[in-house]
Amino acid sequence: MNPIIQSLYRDGVPDPEAVNNFVDQNQFPLVEPGRVTFVYRGQAEEVYLRRWIAGLSTAQALEPLEGSDLWALTMELPEKSRFEYKFEVVANGARKLVLDALNGVLAHDPFGANSVCQGYGYERPGWTLHDPEARSGSLATLKFASSSFQDTRELEIYLPARFRRSRAYPLLVVHDGLDYLRYADLKNVLDNLIHRLEIPAMIVALTQSPDRLVEYTGDERHARFLSEDLLSAVAAKFPLLDDRNARGLVGASFGGVAALHAASRYPRTYGQLLLQSGSFAFSDLGHHKKGPVFDPVVRFINEYRNHPFALAEKIYMSCGMYESLIYENRSLVPLLQDQGMQVFFEEARDAHNWENWRDRLRQGLTWLFPGPLWMVYE
Amino acid sequence: MAVQIMLGPQSPRANLKNAIDSLSFNGPIVTITAGWRDSEAETDELQAEIGIPIEDLNLYHQAEKIFALEPELRALQRERQGKLLELQRLYRIRLTPTMAAARKLLREKGEPDLLRLEQRAAISQVRALDRHHVRRISAIHQDFDTRRAALLIPGAATLRQTIKRKVADSALVLIAGGHVAVLINRIRLFRLADELAQKPIIAWSAGAMVLGERIVLFHDDAPQGKRDAEVLDTGLGIVKNIIPLPHAKSRLDWSSRTRMALFSRRFAPAICCTLDNGSMIQMENNRITSASHSSVIMRTGWKKSVKAQ
Incomplete structure (x- = not known):
């Protein structure tokens, strides 16, 4: 588990204020050397990470975090990697592709926009x-x-x-x-x-x-x-x-x-x-x-x-x-x-x-x- | 003997005016901005910066007039440039592995006495290659001069004499930076070395590079990666035993002591002096009489401030 999430749960299930602070005080996704953790906040039945990486499944499920409306998924990601993604949210039986509301980094193309995951060490060239x-x-x-x-x-x-x-x-x-x-x-x-x-x-x-x-x-x-x-x-x-x-x-x-x-x-x-x-x-x-x-x-x-x-x-x-x-x-x-x-x-x-x-x-x-x-x- | 002042790039802060004010002179100022190539005539900013009337020699464009009058000279010039280009390519073929070996040996750890001699020998090989390259370049220039002497066309000779006279009659010469190969080429084409040697000169960036005995190109942060510094050409030789390094802060990899140490040892006894924005080195009789914001690269790879000698 990502150390920041571990620390959120250090004293048990966090109260809503601690969850708010966790969301306000961190940049998402949570990036660390070799790994990245995606976080979604909201009521849902299922949440998936949708990204288009050859050789990997296009959808990976996020797990609900106990006692909160947070969902998380940690995956390996080599340093300086970059890819675009959306969340697929299943709520009330309907599936919807949405941008990551906690991540302000977006990439645009002729079809719209995607959220961008920048792996550890990636920097946009000056x-x-x-x-x-x-x-x-x-x-x-x-x-x-x-x-x-x-x-x-x-x-x-x-x-x-x-x-x-x-x-x-x-x-x-x-x-x-x-x-x-x-x-x-x-x-x-x-x-x-x-x-x-x-x-x-x-x-x-x-x-x-x-x-x-x-x-x-x-x-x-x-x-x-x-x-x-x-x-x-x-x-x-x-x-x-x-x-x-x-x-x-x-x-x-x-x-x-x-x-x-x-x-x-x-x-x-x-x-x-x-x-x-x-x-x-x-x-x-x-x-x-x-x-x-x-x-x-x-x-x-x-x-x-x-x-x-x-x-x-x-x-x-x-x-x-x-x-x-x-x-x-x-x-x-x-x-x-x-x-x-x-x-x-x-x-x-x-x-x-x-x-x-x-x-x-x-x-x-x-x-x-x-x-x-x-x-x-x- | 005349004074030479070498400056770094004049942007973002210019120190040219300060350098001019430090000299006492009485008479016209001429400028050489041939390194700006087809922007040569755009001297308004320079004029505004120093606030004193200047006359640009327009060497870049005057050369075109000479070529129009002397097509044989144009052909000769093209032939020389072609040979220099090819020679540089051939030099680089030997330089790359020789430099790589010297760097590798400088990074080696081992029995000091054994290693030191090998390191010294490796650096000597680089120095020998540079000397050989300079000899070959000089031979090409000499051949050009001999063949050119046979070309005597009155109109072109008059134009050349006019430019020489302007330099001779000036009280101060400013040589701007820019494309260093074009700059030395144009100064050489008008055979201004002797006149310039007699005049107080303020030169910045590429202008400073052409004053030395050897013109050394360098860039450790080029988009396609580090390149080995290369001897491009002989300079005017007005300033001896100094390799001026404009933009050294951004162009040299100061994090690598091995690279810097090799740079220093390769060109010794000439000292490698940085010329960044704000730098100034003043020379008289081939001695540094004052300096500010300039460093010399030491044989250890560290640097220290340039001091008056």
């Missing part, structure tokens, strides 16, 4: 937070006609602080770019890393698909859209370095598939790929069991696994150890390396979520686009 000393880049909107999709598309363009038209910049194209801005604090990250000279000043095109489950799953139109429509629209408006190594693609989950797919269709166009928790599903034998959305993904990854080739200069890949995709990502690494590409693979004690992707951006971006830090002494 470079993801707003730094008042870092000059702020700006965002502009760019609309252009896409012949690939036969419609009009809109991009947000990040321009670095002190942007000048007389200079030429590297270009990074980010899938789910608006989500990266909202949920992974991409603008803070870019402002900070550029300010610290850890990456060069760069232009970043943030693209957001209206139908990512189709367009990001190995769609030939999307590869053409990125490499022809988008690149020429951005180049017409902004000064870009005309060099493959100064051009990169970023994507997480299906966005990672879309980036890898586009690079495979235009192998001389992109030098740098940053792929986070890519949904690189494949099948060695028989049919995959991931559902029809994955059919085109599996076709593409199988095709690439059968006929691999160098499709970029450098690839940074990251994946959470607590997500099922770790298997697919680990499998892809040696294959990519064998083609002569430089591959940096990073695993984190985290899951399939935006904060995991946010926390890996410094490693990925600075490896792919090293800044002038080594040479500059202001």
Whole structure:
């Protein structure tokens, strides 16, 4: 049992005031080296911890604590781990997923919010937070006609602080770019890393698909859209370095598939790929069991696994150890390396979520686009 | 002999004005801000900080004019930079294992007499490699100078002479920080070393680095992890026996005495002096005449305040 709960029960069943004090005076969940204890307070018939960690049951029951309306569950958790969760509360026969009311740390994604469990030793990296000393880049909107999709598309363009038209910049194209801005604090990250000279000043095109489950799953139109429509629209408006190594693609989950797919269709166009928790599903034998959305993904990854080739200069890949995709990502690494590409693979004690992707951006971006830090002494 | 004052970074608190006020001079001030690269012309903040008129030599942009007048020189320059880049890569291939061995030996525990000689030999190997690298760099510069002498184009020569004269006629030269390779490259391209050696100079960060005999790059807290300090190039040699270390507080791993001790012993007899925000070292005749907020790294890995000699 967690020592703080032990101390609550040291003199027997605690009175309501002691329970109130316990709730008011502690931060939840209760974190200690190697373990974490979740606490729920409220009347219920059953309470479960719901989290999405590959290899573990998605639901674990909390136990009621005697003589109180508290429920608790202690589980192992390696240091510096992070995962997102909710409580499933059964009351009056109804089941409801709720945030942990005792934990103010939340992570947001396009589907809403989750409570966040930060294991012992985890700290949000300082470079993801707003730094008042870092000059702020700006965002502009760019609309252009896409012949690939036969419609009009809109991009947000990040321009670095002190942007000048007389200079030429590297270009990074980010899938789910608006989500990266909202949920992974991409603008803070870019402002900070550029300010610290850890990456060069760069232009970043943030693209957001209206139908990512189709367009990001190995769609030939999307590869053409990125490499022809988008690149020429951005180049017409902004000064870009005309060099493959100064051009990169970023994507997480299906966005990672879309980036890898586009690079495979235009192998001389992109030098740098940053792929986070890519949904690189494949099948060695028989049919995959991931559902029809994955059919085109599996076709593409199988095709690439059968006929691999160098499709970029450098690839940074990251994946959470607590997500099922770790298997697919680990499998892809040696294959990519064998083609002569430089591959940096990073695993984190985290899951399939935006904060995991946010926390890996410094490693990925600075490896792919090293800044002038080594040479500059202001 | 002229005075040289080396300062740390000028942000968040600037001490440049204090340094200027400490000198008595009568005449124009010229500035070299080539390390700012394409922001070179943006000297308004600097001007406001010191409150005295300055003239920037615009070396970064003037070089482009010279290259336009002398395409052969541009080609020669590119060739030199290409060779230096490749040489640095080759140097690094040997440096990494040599430094790793020296560090490992410095951390070893064992019979002191036996170990001490091995440690000394390991550090000597690093020093020998650095010396070899400097010789190779000097040879590349010498080859460049010889071949360049054959290129005599009047327009470019006039531009160069104008800049040299501005330095010669100045009463004080300020050399700003920035990209250290670009800075030394531009100063070298205009062959200003002799003129600068005669002038009082105040230089900060990268500006201070180029005054020394060797330019040493270092960063123990880079995003991709610690790197071994590297000799990048020869400096102007105006200041002898000092390795200036701007941003030392944040760029060096002071928690590792082994790393710091190796840093110190590797470059001895030159002393490795920190230049952080607020630091100042004043030199005359290659002697430190005053210093504040600067430390020297000792051969034990500890540091102590820099004192006047």
